[in-house]
Amino acid sequence: MVTIKEVAEYAGVSVATVSRTLNNSGYVGKQSRIKVEEAVKTLGYYPNEIARSLYQKTSKMIGLLLPDISNPYFPLLAKGVEDYAQRNGYMVILGNVEDDEEKEEMYVKFFSQYNISGVLSAASGKKSQTYQVPFVLLDRALEEENYSIATDDQLGGELAAKAIIDAKGKQVVVMAGPGNVAGANDRLSGALSVLNDEGLSYQVFETHTYQVDKAEETAVELFESTRPFDSVIASNDVYALAVMKETIKRGHRIPEDIQIIGYDDMLFSRLMYPGLTTIAQPAYEVGYQGAKMLVDLIEKNSIEQKKVKLKPKLMMRDSLR
Amino acid sequence: MVTIKEVAEYAGVSVATVSRTLNNSGYVGKQSRIKVEEAVKTLGYYPNEIARSLYQKTSKMIGLLLPDISNPYFPLLAKGVEDYAQRNGYMVILGNVEDDEEKEEMYVKFFSQYNISGVLSAASGKKSQTYQVPFVLLDRALEEENYSIATDDQLGGELAAKAIIDAKGKQVVVMAGPGNVAGANDRLSGALSVLNDEGLSYQVFETHTYQVDKAEETAVELFESTRPFDSVIASNDVYALAVMKETIKRGHRIPEDIQIIGYDDMLFSRLMYPGLTTIAQPAYEVGYQGAKMLVDLIEKNSIEQKKVKLKPKLMMRDSLR
DNA sequence: ACTAAATGTGTAATCGGTTACAGAATGAGG
DNA sequence: CCTCATTCTGTAACCGATTACACATTTAGT
Incomplete structure (x- = not known):
């Protein structure tokens, strides 16, 4: 893997300048910018997120906790989550917790070990206080002060x-x-x-x-x-x-x-x-909206509603007169 | 989060000793070991995997690429994967790639940015050469020299x-x-x-x-x-x-x-x-065995067979005479 | 033309771990 | 009792990024 150091060397600047160029932070001269961009291109450089994450104490990963992925309701929800995440540069970590507190706890720990930036949960949510990161409940709106997306x-x-x-x-x-x-x-x-x-x-x-x-x-x-x-x-x-x-x-x-x-x-x-x-x-929608809310929370964008209810819909077919 | 430094301080030893104790590597004196273990316990310390991963250039994360999680065959497979992973301390990263090469490429990049240690794929596998890590194909055994688990x-x-x-x-x-x-x-x-x-x-x-x-x-x-x-x-x-x-x-x-x-x-x-x-x-089994094979590959355990075929089974019900 | 502000850049610290290396303490063997 | 191997421990380098800070250079204002 190409590192920032190699890019800096190739471009004839310091790593700081490379970093600033890539993140559009601080001042960067025109010449330097061009040289860095060229170096990045020819070397095919892309940053190591692990290193970034270590310093920033956060990451582009979100956790998705489900009671049971094989229950046919959840795959669609998961797809909604994955779609939104992918479009916004996040990775989804899948956790099957089966309403088992122990497993949920395991994941709480996992997540903090990996600097996960937020958690979506369709599981009990009893452990929600434990998370130190943004947290959105899916289809489990409790009375508490959680963010949530649910079906009405x-x-x-x-x-x-x-x-x-x-x-x-x-x-x-x-x-x-x-x-x-x-x-x-x-x-x-x-x-x-x-x-x-x-x-x-x-x-x-x-x-x-x-x-x-x-x-x-x-x-x-x-x-x-x-x-x-x-x-x-x-x-x-x-x-x-x-x-x-x-x-x-x-x-x-x-x-x-x-x-x-x-x-x-x-x-x-x-x-x-x-x-x-x-x-x-609207399972897909619950997932998609949930992921959106979570990302907004993570990136500190404004959020319209803390608790969103999505409307179910009657599908008329032949089992009614 | 408690860091190794705080543990070292509390225990009155160096970080090196703490690390050695925790990883059972190198020599550690009896006294030190006890002091460290106590410190870990009272402080509730667990290591940050991101930091570990940075140095080791690998992680306890595996990627799972699916063509479409909402296709009812895959959730069970995913469950098998997740079960094995969880039991062995790995996290699963879910990727829905929809047989779309671009999306798959995105994930290849994601995975390398996060020092993913291995990839399971039920998707095309055309990109399999691109992976620098252990790779197991699920239900897509190609002629090539890949590891794979598939249904017969x-x-x-x-x-x-x-x-x-x-x-x-x-x-x-x-x-x-x-x-x-x-x-x-x-x-x-x-x-x-x-x-x-x-x-x-x-x-x-x-x-x-x-x-x-x-x-x-x-x-x-x-x-x-x-x-x-x-x-x-x-x-x-x-x-x-x-x-x-x-x-x-x-x-x-x-x-x-x-x-x-x-x-x-x-x-x-x-x-x-x-x-x-x-x-x-045997969707669950394909996932479970696939995860097992991948983890064996990652941890360099011996592997019995490079290509495993699992047997399907006739389920007799009422639509045949 | 002179000073102050704005801009550009590099050095080094930092994140939280692992590990190479060196030096100290202990034990064994003669 | 001396020597050498073994055990133990700490210091510091390293992984690959970000960023505070210091310093250099340019630009603007009078």
Whole structure:
């Protein structure tokens, strides 16, 4: 690797002048500037960020903490983060923390050892105080004074319930996502508030996990532990799918006998038969905006809002009447 | 942050002694060792990796280059990588390169600026010569002399065709994945070799893209441009899904009238109705083994095989007779 | 033409580690 | 008891950048 020293030598100036030229800081004469630029070009020089980082005690790296990258919601979010980061010269460090405090702590340490300049977290955020650097929560807006970008899940729940009402659902089952999942409660309360306003009869069915292998059992349980229903507001698309499967298995038609609405809008939701009507979460946007907010924080640009809520969107397909 | 200097002061020794103690290098007296260990403990010291990295010209960071993290195959792979890395004290830097040479070049530069110690790539790998560090290709085994971990797609294709034969398929359509996709050709040739051996009649249907939005159109096209068939070997689960949808739409029954086998085994494949029989790729394993190989390369451990092929597996569900 | 301000440049300190080297202390062997 | 190898420890150089500071040169103002 070419160092600044070699550039200085080649250009016939001191390293200080090279550094000043490259960073547009301090005064640099016309002649020197030209000589340096030429040297940089012919030598193909680019600065070692590690050395820079050592002195500046910061870097162009940001950490991204996720509960589980294999959960289909997060890859899109990660893509949004990576896109913004890349466009602005930052590198993304991926951390899978699985809501495990120990792993999160490991990363807190990692990050400080590497002079990471900021952290984006879609994980618990309990450790947020520990970070000495700018910190933005993704889809986990807590009451505390954190910066955050999240989906407006209350609205999402309302949208889902409204869609069911518009589709003339009469007896509806609302699946309540596991309590520990971000936004699950907001979704539920949004849906219930609309149903209550309309005076519609409904049952709440509790699910205890997001694990895919449990989805099928849960769907069976749903049918067995509830009174007859004609509409289901699922806690997410995976559950919606499982419920659809069980519905068809039991010989009911979708949407004629039972209609179903999901939440997330995953890749496969549109490819199902029938196509799953669902609430689309702006996952990519959450990531992208989150990265933007973080970088603004790092670079001390002004920030419009400390807590941003992005709007989910109803995706009309064929699982509603 | 506590520095080594403060530890040295507190312990009443020199920084050299502290460093030697921490790295178990050179001679350290019993007394000193104890004093240092105590100082480290009470001060809560841990070394700054940036400083270490500057001198050592390497780091505990590895780069992971993916064509598209939002493609459902890669998150699992990424998880495998992250798991192994984390367990061995490495950080993973995520790069989404989208088969775009310019982006890949950007990352090559990024990586060298940060003294990255190794690179895992599921992207084209055309730039692999450019890396000055250990390099392992994931699922893109080229002819060249690279280290690589890949799925045995030839075998995967054979498995799929055999399953169709066992299920008494008579007229089969084989979808040929887009040529630029890793392994697509192997899959095809594996499937065809088995079909040929059995003397079964088949048609090959070319698909030109992996884009999800095109999957539905492609499925329609499949039905319209081929002679009657009773079995489909899809190029992946997304296509399999689209074909299932179109099949049902057209009033055929699965698997009675038309049977379908996919490739990948995605989250949703088991939740479909009917459950999609498919070839499971060991995505997590590819990532995990790849990371292991890379770390072995970095730490100059011995490596058993330069090119590893992992076996795919048939997942029997309900879309075959 | 003379002084003060503005501009240009190099030397050296600094960031926080690792390690070569030299010198001191200890132990072993004769 | 002396010598030499072994063990221990500290000083200082180094990694590759940034920047404070001092000094030199140019420019501007009167």
